[in-house]
Amino acid sequence: MTGMELFGTWIAALLTLCLMSFLYKDNPLFRFAEALFAGVSLGYYIGITMDQTLRPNLFEPLRDSGLTLETGHLLFAGLVGLNLYTRYVPKIAWFARSSLAIYVGYYVGINMVQKLQGEVLPQAAATMVDLTGGGSPTDALNALVVFIGVLTVLIYFFFSVEHKGVFGKASRVGIWFLMLGFGAAFGYTVMGRISLLIGRINFLVIQWIGGTLQALGIGG
Amino acid sequence: MSNLAKLTSIDRRWIFLLIGLGTLIPVLLPIGFPVRVTAPVKQIYDKIETLGPNDVVVLSYDYGPTTGAENDPMTDAILRHCFSHDVKVIALALYPLGGLTSLTASIDRITAEFPDLEYGVDYVNLGYKDGGQATMKLLAEDFSGAFPNDTHGTPLSNLPLMQQVKGARNAQFAISVATGIFGEWWANLINAQYGLPIAVGCTAVSAPKYYAYLEAGQMLGLIGGLKGASEYEQLVKDNYPNTREAYANPMLQTASKGMDVQTIDHLIIIAFIVIGNLAYFADRRAKRA
Numbered sequence: 001m002t003g004m005e006l007f008g009t010w011i012a013a014l015l016t017l018c019l020m021s022f023l024y025k026d027n028p029l030f031r032f033a034e035a036l037f038a039g040v041s042l043g044y045y046i047g048i049t050m051d052q053t054l055r056p057n058l059f060e061p062l063r064d065s066g067l068t069l070e071t072g073h074l075l076f077a078g079l080v081g082l083n084l085y086t087r088y089v090p091k092i093a094w095f096a097r098s099s100l101a102i103y104v105g106y107y108v109g110i111n112m113v114q115k116l117q118g119e120v121l122p123q124a125a126a127t128m129v130d131l132t133g134g135g136s137p138t139d140a141l142n143a144l145v146v147f148i149g150v151l152t153v154l155i156y157f158f159f160s161v162e163h164k165g166v167f168g169k170a171s172r173v174g175i176w177f178l179m180l181g182f183g184a185a186f187g188y189t190v191m192g193r194i195s196l197l198i199g200r201i202n203f204l205v206i207q208w209i210g211g212t213l214q215a216l217g218i219g220g
Numbered sequence: 221m222s223n224l225a226k227l228t229s230i231d232r233r234w235i236f237l238l239i240g241l242g243t244l245i246p247v248l249l250p251i252g253f254p255v256r257v258t259a260p261v262k263q264i265y266d267k268i269e270t271l272g273p274n275d276v277v278v279l280s281y282d283y284g285p286t287t288g289a290e291n292d293p294m295t296d297a298i299l300r301h302c303f304s305h306d307v308k309v310i311a312l313a314l315y316p317l318g319g320l321t322s323l324t325a326s327i328d329r330i331t332a333e334f335p336d337l338e339y340g341v342d343y344v345n346l347g348y349k350d351g352g353q354a355t356m357k358l359l360a361e362d363f364s365g366a367f368p369n370d371t372h373g374t375p376l377s378n379l380p381l382m383q384q385v386k387g388a389r390n391a392q393f394a395i396s397v398a399t400g401i402f403g404e405w406w407a408n409l410i411n412a413q414y415g416l417p418i419a420v421g422c423t424a425v426s427a428p429k430y431y432a433y434l435e436a437g438q439m440l441g442l443i444g445g446l447k448g449a450s451e452y453e454q455l456v457k458d459n460y461p462n463t464r465e466a467y468a469n470p471m472l473q474t475a476s477k478g479m480d481v482q483t484i485d486h487l488i489i490i491a492f493i494v495i496g497n498l499a500y501f502a503d504r505r506a507k508r509a
Contacts, residue, residue: 023236045316052320053350056369110353118408118438126436185428188445192290192424194243194485195446195478199289201243202473210471 001211013208016200149177225503227495235492242488246480253483255476260434261451264395264419264441265301271392273306276385278394281311281326282402284318287423292326293449293475294421295397297456299330303337304460308381310391312346312367314355314402320348324371333466340379347371353405360414361387389414397421397443403430407438421448446482449475 001009018033058078065071080099087096127150133140155167156174163171268277279298283291302309311327313319327345331337339345346367349355359366363386364376376382385391394416396406403420411418417440422430424445433439443452453476456463467474 024233041317044318048316048320048348049350052348052371056367056373057349061368106354110357114353114405114409114412118412119404122408122412122436122438123432126432181428185425188424188427190486190489191445191447191482194239194482195290195424196287197239197243197485198247198446198478198481199473201240201247201481202289202478205244205247206471206473 001215006211006215009207009211013204016204020200148173153177224495224499225506227499228503235488238488239485242484243481246484247477250477251480251483253480255450255454255479257451257454258448260442260444261448262441262455264298264443265452265455267393267417267419267440268298268301268305268307271305271307274308274384275392276308276310276381276390277302278388278391279309279311280394280396280398280402280406281313281319281323282315282396282398282400282406283423284315284322284399286318287399288322289473289478290423290446290449290475291397291399291421292322292473293446293453293478294443295322295326296330297449297452297475298395298397298421299326300333300463300466301452301456301460303330303334303342304456304462308341308384309343310346310363310381310385310388311343312359313348314352315399316348316350320371323348333463340374341381344379344381345371352402353409356405356409357413359387360389360410360416363387389416391416393417393419393440395419395421398426399423400426404433407433411438419443421452446475446478450479 015033015036018029019037021027022030058074061071061074062078067075080102083099084096087093127146129143129146131140131143131147133143152170152174154174155170156163156178161167271277277298279295279302281295299309299311301307311323313323315322323345327343331339331343337343346363347370349359349366351358351366355366363382367376369375370379370382388394388410394406394410396403396418398406398420399422403422403426406418406420410416418438419441420430420433420439421443422445424447427442427444427448430439430442430444434442443449453467453474457467466472467476
């Protein structure tokens with residue numbers, strides 16, 4: 001580990017400890033680290049968008065090829081983007097709406113097909129299963145669980161009919177299926193959060209303490 | 221109030237301390253609990269096993285350092301598998317907050333273990349591109365539309381591997397290692413519109429929703445959280461002896477080591493859930509009495 005890498009590791013370790021200090025109680029060091037993280041994240045996002053997207057995909061082609069038929073669409077896209085900033089000039093703020101309209105229109109168009117073709121139809125088709133399981137008792141049981149689960153959860157979310165009688169009982173079964181889903185999600189969330197803690201503890205033990213001892217020539 | 225009921229008002233910082241110790245001790249003294257490989261992970265491994273030396277896998281780094289503890293072991297294991305099996309890799313990043321950092325660090329880390337690999341021939345690092353679904357749709361048709369250059373500024377026309385596949389749709393397999401919604405886009409956009417086989421390695425928080433895509437056949441496999449990553453590591457270690465040295469490195473953060481901690485911490489949490497419930501019912505009974 002070079003001197004600069006070790007310096008960076010120390011900064012990261014101290015900021016990690018600042019954030020972990022919140023577990024004891026809220027304090028100024030935690031708030032400082034939190035604000036720093038938010039600011040650095042935004043700066044990083046702006047910098048990386050400039051360097052990795054706007055420079056190679058917009059500035060360089062326009063600089064190298066000039067304004068031609070092939071690059072004209074880039075200039076248009078650039079102007080649409082710049083136009084968004086007119087909202088900061090009150091007299092011409094309404095200009096920005098045209099850019100927003102283009103973005104909203106584009107993403108609505110891409111999303112409508114994507115959601116319908118890639119989500120609604122295949123997900124709906126996956127619930128229309130053969131209840132016999134093709135002869136396999138396990139598959140038949142799974143198919144039955146999917147069938148009952150989908151039906152009762154849909155009933156739970158159907159609010160045009162009062163939830164009483166048979167409808168109410170089916171709705172209660174739907175709640176149980178939802179609870180099972182939430183339980184699975186909670187279990188996975190616990191695993192996810194602990195994984196992040198493992199990452200930080202590993203960093204503190206291996207890279208920070210281990211790296212510092214190594215740099216000092218202690219413990220190999 | 222009984223002693224058991226008093227536990228309902230325990231200072232939560234004692235729980236934090238126990239979880240902290242439950243994490244620190246197995247990190248310092250690894251236990252080595254066995255890892256059982258599940259079908260969704262094995263399906264991804266098996267798919268790569270069917271590929272040959274001229275086949276290409278697109279590996280999308282759709283996460284940043286904030287979830288690196290979960291996602292890094294996945295991308296590392298997949299890269300080790302692809303390179304050991306002589307499959308070519310086109311790596312790219314679509315996640316704005318650190319996707320490029322994770323991508324570059326991972327590529328540098330793993331390619332250092334395979335000195336015979338040639339950049340531009342065996343693998344390419346395309347870098348990061350903003351735009352989400354719009355970029356994804358573009359790169360499915362034509363990589364150079366979205367990425368005129370690789371991350372080093374080299375035009376794609378100068379990279380032999382990029383002459384082999386025009387867009388992601390021409391690759392044999394794509395894996396999105398993702399936090400949040402990016403993996404879903406690979407399934408409901410790229411798989412649905414181009415038919416490219418997709419697999420996702422996701423953070424544990426996202427895993428339940430991805431099972432819906434897996435069950436519907438929109439994804440070929442799923443690596444869910446650190447557990448899934450440890451399973452993939454196990455498969456790679458078992459079948460490619462050349463990777464065992466890397467995984468034996470005590471300085472390396474692996475998912476397999478993390479699963480020791482997961483086991484201990486989960487036992488602590490389960491114990492507290494049981495104690496909390498017993499204390500709650502004891503308290504309620506005492507109040508009724």
